Amino acid sequence: MNPQRFLSPCFLSLMLALVFCFATGRAVAQPGNEPYRAVVGVDGVQHVNILAGDYFFRPKHIIVKVNMPVMFVVRVEPGIIPHGFVLRAPRANISIDENLSRESKIFTFTPSAPGTYAFYCPEKLLFLKSHREHGMEGILEVVE
Numbered sequence: 001m002n003p004q005r006f007l008s009p010c011f012l013s014l015m016l017a018l019v020f021c022f023a024t025g026r027a028v029a030q031p032g033n034e035p036y037r038a039v040v041g042v043d044g045v046q047h048v049n050i051l052a053g054d055y056f057f058r059p060k061h062i063i064v065k066v067n068m069p070v071m072f073v074v075r076v077e078p079g080i081i082p083h084g085f086v087l088r089a090p091r092a093n094i095s096i097d098e099n100l101s102r103e104s105k106i107f108t109f110t111p112s113a114p115g116t117y118a119f120y121c122p123e124k125l126l127f128l129k130s131h132r133e134h135g136m137e138g139i140l141e142v143v144e
């Protein structure tokens with residue numbers, strides 16, 4: 001039997017399975033893109049847990065109330081690619097620019113102005129696309 005005739009349908013179905021998994025993974029990942037409204041704890045702080053990885057932040061759309069303390073706890077998925085977290089919104093009195101590490105990083109701030117502010121990973125390797133261009137960005141929406 002010609003191995004080519006046996007291998008190619010196998011190879012094709014494997015490729016199809018991979019494409020299918022990729023497509024379904026994408027579809028399943030979509031609900032994570034829904035806006036996340038921060039929960040106010042008994043301490044009066046708006047707590048938000050953020051997961052970072054190659055190349056995403058989850059949740060990627062966060063809604064918080066203005067003039068109320070916010071605490072971001074940013075955790076990174078295990079991996080070898082370094083990531084960072086930048087959120088610069090001088091108008092709202094927010095300035096964060098830190099590397100992320102294995103341990104969770106905690107960022108606290110009190111947004112002083114409503115608006116929509118971008119956060120992102122600033123990492124970029126040589127001539128490759130930046131992590132932000134790969135989709136590693138999100139939105140902080142500060143509301144009244």
Ligand SMILES: [Cu+2]
Nearest residue numbers: 083121123131
């Ligand atoms: Cu990154």
